[in-house]
Amino acid sequence: MQTHPAKRVEIIIEAPMETRLTAALEKAGVTGFTVLPVLGGSGRSGRWTREGQVGRAGMVAVICLIRPDRLDTLLDAAFTVVERHIGLVSITDTEVLRAERF
Amino acid sequence: MQTHPAKRVEIIIEAPMETRLTAALEKAGVTGFTVLPVLGGSGRSGRWTREGQVGRAGMVAVICLIRPDRLDTLLDAAFTVVERHIGLVSITDTEVLRAERF
Amino acid sequence: MQTHPAKRVEIIIEAPMETRLTAALEKAGVTGFTVLPVLGGSGRSGRWTREGQVGRAGMVAVICLIRPDRLDTLLDAAFTVVERHIGLVSITDTEVLRAERF
Amino acid sequence: MQDILSLAAANLLTPMILCFALGVAASLARSELTIPEAAAKTMSIYLLFAIGFKGGVAVNDHGLDASLGLAILGGVVLSFGLPFVAFALLKVLTRLSAIDAAAVAAHYGSISIVTFVTATSVLQSSGIASEGYMVAVAAAMEAPAIVSALWLVARSGQAAKMDADLWREILLNGSIVLLVGSFVIGLVTGAKGMERIDAFIVAPFQGILCLFLLDMGLVAGRGLKAAKGVLTAGALAFGILMPIIGAAAGLVVGLGVGLSTGGVALMMVLAASASYIAVPAAMRVALPEANPALYLTLSLGVTFPFNLTLGIPAYVAIAQAFGG
Amino acid sequence: MQDILSLAAANLLTPMILCFALGVAASLARSELTIPEAAAKTMSIYLLFAIGFKGGVAVNDHGLDASLGLAILGGVVLSFGLPFVAFALLKVLTRLSAIDAAAVAAHYGSISIVTFVTATSVLQSSGIASEGYMVAVAAAMEAPAIVSALWLVARSGQAAKMDADLWREILLNGSIVLLVGSFVIGLVTGAKGMERIDAFIVAPFQGILCLFLLDMGLVAGRGLKAAKGVLTAGALAFGILMPIIGAAAGLVVGLGVGLSTGGVALMMVLAASASYIAVPAAMRVALPEANPALYLTLSLGVTFPFNLTLGIPAYVAIAQAFGG
Amino acid sequence: MQDILSLAAANLLTPMILCFALGVAASLARSELTIPEAAAKTMSIYLLFAIGFKGGVAVNDHGLDASLGLAILGGVVLSFGLPFVAFALLKVLTRLSAIDAAAVAAHYGSISIVTFVTATSVLQSSGIASEGYMVAVAAAMEAPAIVSALWLVARSGQAAKMDADLWREILLNGSIVLLVGSFVIGLVTGAKGMERIDAFIVAPFQGILCLFLLDMGLVAGRGLKAAKGVLTAGALAFGILMPIIGAAAGLVVGLGVGLSTGGVALMMVLAASASYIAVPAAMRVALPEANPALYLTLSLGVTFPFNLTLGIPAYVAIAQAFGG
Numbered sequence A, B, C: 001m002q003t004h005p006a007k008r009v010e011i012i013i014e015a016p017m018e019t020r021l022t023a024a025l026e027k028a029g030v031t032g033f034t035v036l037p038v039l040g041g042s043g044r045s046g047r048w049t050r051e052g053q054v055g056r057a058g059m060v061a062v063i064c065l066i067r068p069d070r071l072d073t074l075l076d077a078a079f080t081v082v083e084r085h086i087g088l089v090s091i092t093d094t095e096v097l098r099a100e101r102f
Numbered sequence D, E, F: 001m002q003d004i005l006s007l008a009a010a011n012l013l014t015p016m017i018l019c020f021a022l023g024v025a026a027s028l029a030r031s032e033l034t035i036p037e038a039a040a041k042t043m044s045i046y047l048l049f050a051i052g053f054k055g056g057v058a059v060n061d062h063g064l065d066a067s068l069g070l071a072i073l074g075g076v077v078l079s080f081g082l083p084f085v086a087f088a089l090l091k092v093l094t095r096l097s098a099i100d101a102a103a104v105a106a107h108y109g110s111i112s113i114v115t116f117v118t119a120t121s122v123l124q125s126s127g128i129a130s131e132g133y134m135v136a137v138a139a140a141m142e143a144p145a146i147v148s149a150l151w152l153v154a155r156s157g158q159a160a161k162m163d164a165d166l167w168r169e170i171l172l173n174g175s176i177v178l179l180v181g182s183f184v185i186g187l188v189t190g191a192k193g194m195e196r197i198d199a200f201i202v203a204p205f206q207g208i209l210c211l212f213l214l215d216m217g218l219v220a221g222r223g224l225k226a227a228k229g230v231l232t233a234g235a236l237a238f239g240i241l242m243p244i245i246g247a248a249a250g251l252v253v254g255l256g257v258g259l260s261t262g263g264v265a266l267m268m269v270l271a272a273s274a275s276y277i278a279v280p281a282a283m284r285v286a287l288p289e290a291n292p293a294l295y296l297t298l299s300l301g302v303t304f305p306f307n308l309t310l311g312i313p314a315y316v317a318i319a320q321a322f323g324g
């Protein structure tokens, strides 16, 4: 089956920053992304879990599949939001079906 | 530690299509997959979120780790389901421990 | 934007083993990981879903981004926990922003 | 008229309607107030269970008679028939493609159970009795409209993807199973069963309905905000006209099958209401090319609030006028 | 006999049992009706909290006496002992490996709190009193069976993975902590505490139990469908015989420690019931090689429905026959 | 003094406080008891809705007068002012950076709605009346403290990230919208609205508060365990002293604006309590460099339990002493 090279960008970011991140992505013309829930985790600021939480504690994971030539725009947009904040950005080479959707 | 090459296929698909996709995968002999929840996202059809939803709105993410030589069978099966529907299929090279499980 | 090579390790493991896995990771000096919820899946032991479950049934997905030279420590730690148990470990090459955080 | 207005005013100033309004306002003002998905689903399960059970107990009380069959038949005819009316009306008022129009039509032939639940609570607080088996009628009206819509699509030369699996999904969808199941449980256990669980399904009912309508308002408001583009003047007119036409058809059928005043009002409500849970999911599978923003916005963003605020009191008043 | 049958019939036609049946039927018919995981967990927390609190208040009312200690001791002995009976019975009826048989045995020595809750509600609606401290007995019976099962495994020359962490997890598992904690809170605050929260933990109790049993039915039905292979005739026979044996042992112990009629019935129910929450999780950690489909299907798909429908009314009737 | 002690003892042995203690104990013992996130959020929505609605109905009952405006003004002044006191106190007692101190200060100027809810339920069971509009005062006190904290940061030469979006988020955060919205709904629908939903929002209120406090205990205990490092003796002293100072300020303002005894007690509670939902989220956005473990542990792990157990009964007794 015909596949096309793409980048899979995964951004793990604090929940209160989610709307800012997605707004920045949209402003940069990145309209496709998917948000996954996160149950808990651990990092330099210790362990946390979402269980029993009332507030918007914790992180979410935002996944973008993007054409390789659009990657830098995306990273620039993401970086302005993540910069001062807790957040991980990873970029993986991938292949997608139906490249016309990107 | 000994690792073995494999493919990680990630299919983001509308929740009402989930059982059809997994049935197609099973029919094609792909018995291993994991379904992750999705909170929300954005695409050509705009933004959506699962919050407060009663119906089976939204998407789910299905992840398959598979031996490289089985990839095409999987993609063919997935494609018949995804074809007319909203859905993203990405394929990433990966390594797995314990290849005998695949 | 400047990126740095890293490994993305994804461990899908039974929920009752989660604390043992994360304890093993921490003991091995891996302090950064993120836990994603899993809705359901299928494998050699058949299909399962989290829906309506009261107990700690099902799986969780643990994601670690790690410097390549720390990978083996991580895999050794993970393997001792996963060994006798249901669990998938996959390792993908990736790039990260802000390598100083790892 | 006086009556309609005062009933409308009384209806508008209930906690239920105000909760819905609060939800819409909060969404439009982009407040981050949200109700967890699990809570929304659980409340809808509660409402379906409670309304089904109460209906069954009521039938156990008054006994089953032939009118149940007649009422179900009337409801099924409405559900089959209304999509054709809706489709024709859409062709006049909008420029939608056949597929989009058919998908919208399916929603308006089917029913909204929350509109129904709210109407029963309005009837109850107005002291108007209704047939307990109307919940069975509601369940029976969920699916037929989908058949009509797919037939409309096929007639326009397009292919809908309809298979046995989808039929099972539609006929055994969660709300039908729960509604019919709890109706049967109420029917079987009767007053004795009710005694055991009335503190759960009767006393807190209206309060839970309030929170649920708050959630519906949040979701509807979000939909309205996102769907500026799809809501043309014609579509908007359809979203208001169609429930009125449906209510009129429901009135005729309700009187025809000999329902009580309350029963007629509920039949009007069912015919006037549009699905936003079961049918959307079916449409995603059978007609993936149809635009979900369109049918969801019309159903949940226009017709649902219309029925909730103006429709229900009007239908009740009209049913009373005809009922004597 | 007449009594047992009429009690069984009365028990079968309650909303609770019918809700469970609805859940099983919906699952088997592959309806997509589901109750969110968060709702199921919350209902189980509610039930544990309510039953524990009520037990504590009852003990505060009647005062603590030596019989509590005796009853707990009796329960612990049952929990330690029954796995040996179960293991032997499995060896006779099935060809399970030692590990699988031991894992199943652990479940039958431990208890199912929902079976217990349902039994208390049957007792209550039959007007039969029971000792409030039976919830403490229930909590005490959760864990010992695991020790016996691991000993059985070790004896067959295999290694179970048992460490301090697992002990803490088992002894401080959510349901034990909640049950014992709310029991103590009820004990401390007594009638005054009850007055404050009875509208929450008494009135809606049976209704919430209904929805919870609906969920249990859905999960049990799903399990049954998935586990066609594992359920041999021998295993099935075990799933029916073992609760009967357990109930008999519970009868002897209950009479032995001098419980009231209701207390004896509850001791029978505890001994007859099989765990499906705490023990499965412990087995995944300690005996990962054991087949979860087997023990879950037996416990939740066979023994739970058996106890729910036939077992409880029979145990109550037998306890009454012996109690005088 | 006698009174305070007996009220404190009575307060400590209520199901609410004991549930909180159970949660803390379970966490510290590393039990895996947890309450699902969706359940915790839904309970907090329920509590906010119920308390807002009841407040609105009470105002509808007694009529609005100028004192509402005065009380809100007083609350806003407290919320603006207390962060300066907190900041100064932190500078004396700890070596926190300006950013950390300002972030903590924001929490103590703002309010904890659960502390408020618990206090209303203590007042109610002591038969002490209070102004219904105190919920509006509570809502008004959520945000101003954030402004003061950011001003403190700016004054120390650092940049806080404050934009229009953040303002909207803070002013329209879920709890403010729900509290004010349900207050208005209660105000509009009055006794008639209450009649419809009191079985939902009044009867089960204290029971749901119990389960919610159990969850708060679990979360607080987890936080305490994780935050051994951050809790210096100075910080701990701050966590106890600051609510006392806040309560004193609340007493002065409450008496100043002419509140009733119950109203004065609630104003003290608001001033003494520290936010742990709205402000933490705002701080993550505006002051990402501030250490969340610090402010969360102080607010939820130290001050919340202090107020819950000793604070509330003391404030009530003091308000009574001053109120006559």
Ligand SMILES: Nc1ncnc2c1ncn2[C@@H]1O[C@H](COP(=O)(O)O)[C@@H](O)[C@H]1O
Pocket (backbone or CB within 6 Å): A012, A040, A041, A042, A043, A044, A045, A046, A047, A048, A059, A086, A087, A088, C031, C032, C033, C034, C035, C063, C064, C065, C066, C102
């Ligand atoms: N190396 C990592 N791999 C995966 N997730 C991480 C990693 N480091 C941090 N995280 C996630 O980011 C959160 C905050 O990290 P930190 O700022 O280091 O405390 C953690 O709680 C994890 O959920």
Ligand SMILES: Nc1ncnc2c1ncn2[C@@H]1O[C@H](COP(=O)(O)O)[C@@H](O)[C@H]1O
Pocket (backbone or CB within 6 Å): A031, A032, A033, A034, A035, A063, A064, A065, A066, A102, B012, B040, B041, B042, B043, B044, B045, B046, B047, B048, B059, B086, B087, B088
């Ligand atoms: N480029 C993308 N990367 C990640 N997720 C996407 C992307 N495009 C679409 N999606 C997901 O697929 C859903 C439907 O996409 P669409 O059909 O374009 O509206 C979106 O709401 C996202 O959840």
Ligand SMILES: Nc1ncnc2c1ncn2[C@@H]1O[C@H](COP(=O)(O)O)[C@@H](O)[C@H]1O
Pocket (backbone or CB within 6 Å): B031, B032, B033, B034, B035, B063, B064, B065, B066, B102, C012, C040, C041, C042, C043, C044, C045, C046, C047, C048, C059, C086, C087, C088
């Ligand atoms: N090849 C695979 N790809 C993704 N997930 C898998 C795969 N195999 C197993 N799983 C997950 O691991 C669980 C247990 O697998 P198993 O032990 O094979 O039954 C399954 O239910 C899936 O959630």
Ligand code: NA
Pocket (backbone or CB within 6 Å): D082, D107, D108, D109, D110, D111, D112, D246, D270, D271, D272, D273, D274, D275
């Ligand atoms: Na309709």
Ligand code: NA
Pocket (backbone or CB within 6 Å): E082, E107, E108, E109, E110, E111, E112, E246, E270, E271, E272, E273, E274, E275
């Ligand atoms: Na047992």
Ligand code: NA
Pocket (backbone or CB within 6 Å): F082, F107, F108, F109, F110, F111, F112, F246, F270, F271, F272, F273, F274, F275
């Ligand atoms: Na304060």
